[in-house]
Amino acid sequence: MDQARPGRDILDRALRASWIAALALAAAVAPGRPLDAAAILAGQLLAFLHFIFLRKIVKLFTEGGRDPRLALAIGAKVVLVYGGLAGLITLGGVRYVPLCVGFALPFLTLFLKSIMLALGAGPASLTARRATETARSFGNAAKPAVFLLLLGAATLLAFSALPGAALADEAAHGAPAAQEATAAHGDATHHAEEGAAELPNWLVILHDFNPGNPLVSWLEKNQVIVFAWIAGLLFLLVSWLAMRKPKMVPGPFQNGVEWMVESMEEVCGGLLGPQIDKHFPLIGALFFYILTINMLGIIPGMKSATSSLDLTLALALITFLYVQFWGIRNLGILGYLDHLAGSPRDAIGWAMLPVMLPVHILGELAKPVSLSCRLFGNIFGEDTLIVVFVGATALLIKASLVALAVPPMAGITALFMMLQTLTSIVQALIFSLLATVYLYMMLPHEAHAHEEAHETH
Amino acid sequence: MLFPAALGLGLPLGIGLAAIGSGIGIGFLGKGAMEAMGRQPEILPKLQVAMIIGFGFAEALTIYAFVTMFFLQGRIG
Numbered sequence: 001m002d003q004a005r006p007g008r009d010i011l012d013r014a015l016r017a018s019w020i021a022a023l024a025l026a027a028a029v030a031p032g033r034p035l036d037a038a039a040i041l042a043g044q045l046l047a048f049l050h051f052i053f054l055r056k057i058v059k060l061f062t063e064g065g066r067d068p069r070l071a072l073a074i075g076a077k078v079v080l081v082y083g084g085l086a087g088l089i090t091l092g093g094v095r096y097v098p099l100c101v102g103f104a105l106p107f108l109t110l111f112l113k114s115i116m117l118a119l120g121a122g123p124a125s126l127t128a129r130r131a132t133e134t135a136r137s138f139g140n141a142a143k144p145a146v147f148l149l150l151l152g153a154a155t156l157l158a159f160s161a162l163p164g165a166a167l168a169d170e171a172a173h174g175a176p177a178a179q180e181a182t183a184a185h186g187d188a189t190h191h192a193e194e195g196a197a198e199l200p201n202w203l204v205i206l207h208d209f210n211p212g213n214p215l216v217s218w219l220e221k222n223q224v225i226v227f228a229w230i231a232g233l234l235f236l237l238v239s240w241l242a243m244r245k246p247k248m249v250p251g252p253f254q255n256g257v258e259w260m261v262e263s264m265e266e267v268c269g270g271l272l273g274p275q276i277d278k279h280f281p282l283i284g285a286l287f288f289y290i291l292t293i294n295m296l297g298i299i300p301g302m303k304s305a306t307s308s309l310d311l312t313l314a315l316a317l318i319t320f321l322y323v324q325f326w327g328i329r330n331l332g333i334l335g336y337l338d339h340l341a342g343s344p345r346d347a348i349g350w351a352m353l354p355v356m357l358p359v360h361i362l363g364e365l366a367k368p369v370s371l372s373c374r375l376f377g378n379i380f381g382e383d384t385l386i387v388v389f390v391g392a393t394a395l396l397i398k399a400s401l402v403a404l405a406v407p408p409m410a411g412i413t414a415l416f417m418m419l420q421t422l423t424s425i426v427q428a429l430i431f432s433l434l435a436t437v438y439l440y441m442m443l444p445h446e447a448h449a450h451e452e453a454h455e456t457h
Numbered sequence: 458m459l460f461p462a463a464l465g466l467g468l469p470l471g472i473g474l475a476a477i478g479s480g481i482g483i484g485f486l487g488k489g490a491m492e493a494m495g496r497q498p499e500i501l502p503k504l505q506v507a508m509i510i511g512f513g514f515a516e517a518l519t520i521y522a523f524v525t526m527f528f529l530q531g532r533i534g
Contacts, residue, residue, distance in 0.1 A: 267506055370517055377520035430513035
């Protein structure tokens with residue numbers, strides 16, 4: 001069936017991708033400029049209609065004959081798409097740029113899809129998947145998980161844009177002197193918070209060269225999200241490349257990715273038992289996402305987004321909500337409360353209830369805090385360590401001791417970068433393993449009583 | 458004693474003390490894991506997972522001190 005209508009398959013995929021892109025774009029600009037977001041969506045809708053009608057027209061035309069529906073479709077397309085465009089433009093208030101961006105999105109995605117097709121990622125290979133069961137289910141399930149993570153990052157972005165917009169409005173209305181004072185103050189605190197302890201990444205460098213550019217300064221302010229997005233896209237790209245043409249006898253790349261996924265599942269499955277199938281998508285996605293983010297920091301000019309507490313806290317909160325959700329789902333509301341109360345079964349248990357309940361609730365609440373602080377502290381600490389050594393090298397260079405300073409310092413920095421690689425892997429592993437352990441504590445223990453079920457309680 | 462001076466003395470000291478505790482904990486964990494590995498090499502994968510989780514918990518204590526240092530560092534002045 002894939003050979004029958006290859007074009008339609010590509011068109012569907014491209015349109016779906018363009019809808020996702022348009023929604024993300026609209027969500028990103030919505031808090032500041034709702035009209036622009038609406039314009040993007042309107043443009044996307046018009047282009048979508050354009051493609052839908054075009055497909056219908058081509059189908060009717062190639063099927064031959066003088067079908068009256070052909071004229072009807074052409075007429076409807078002209079009226080809806082071109083009339084809609086003309087109407088929106090003459091309406092006033094709608095800006096051209098977001099409208100054109102929205103209208104161009106489906107064309108762009110279709111173009112990209114065509115390039116991919118030309119490069120060998122045909123729709124047949126996209127749909128007919130014959131991978132090992134694990135890799136396939138992970139590949140399928142990880143995509144929505146990563147998409148959710150990306151969506152979360154987009155929401156963060158939208159919210160972080162809010163105070164900036166408010167500040168800009170305030171500054172525009174206020175006196176120039178006050179404006180300068182706020183700007184200087186904001187700059188100073190900004191640099192005191194971040195500039196001291198980090199190597200400059202390419203966004204900071206870009207910002208230094210284009211201090212006035214609003215887009216660049218906006219990106220520089222939200223660099224954590226930018227780098228998290230880069231890592232997420234990298235992750236998606238690698239998983240897509242590996243599972244693009246899955247074979248029974250995998251090539252080296254697919255084999256490597258499958259090996260990573262399977263060994264991770266083995267490690268988590270040793271803790272969680274057969275229930276791992278249900279929960280591995282999130283745990284595996286967390287592991288590989290955090291690993292990608294951590295590893296990104298080793299590349300010069302890049303930054304690991306996990307060296308910001310915001311991102312690690314978001315990840316830990318996702319884990320926390322997931323664990324609580326499955327706890328309630330598996331134990332029932334009453335069982336969940338019973339679990340929180342420490343499962344009182346005798347008089348002493350009931351007597352201890354007023355003590356045990358707050359202790360258990362505090363223990364649950366401490367989990368996301370410890371998860372996020374551990375990841376943040378480790379990655380941030382490693383980054384700071386390297387900054388200290390690079391800073392010492394820079395100081396010695398300033399004192400014109402280049403020949404003396406650079407070789408040993410470069411060696412030490414390289415050693416710490418190796419250590420950073422190790423930390424990246426171990427911290428990603430610890431994060432996902434602890435998520436697994438927290439999940440294991442919440443799941444009913446009768447299901448795998450043969451194991452050391454009493455160890456955790 | 459002045460607050461900045463107390464911070465300047467206390468923060469590094471606090472990290473050092475926390476590191477002593479974590480080090481002892483990780484040392485015990487590693488010792489136990491090594492002995493168990495020597496006795497029963499066949500449980501290596503399971504043991505490694507448990508060991509790494511234990512390391513994570515023990516190490517977290519120093520990380521808390523570390524994070525506290527970063528939050529208070531700016532107030533040393």
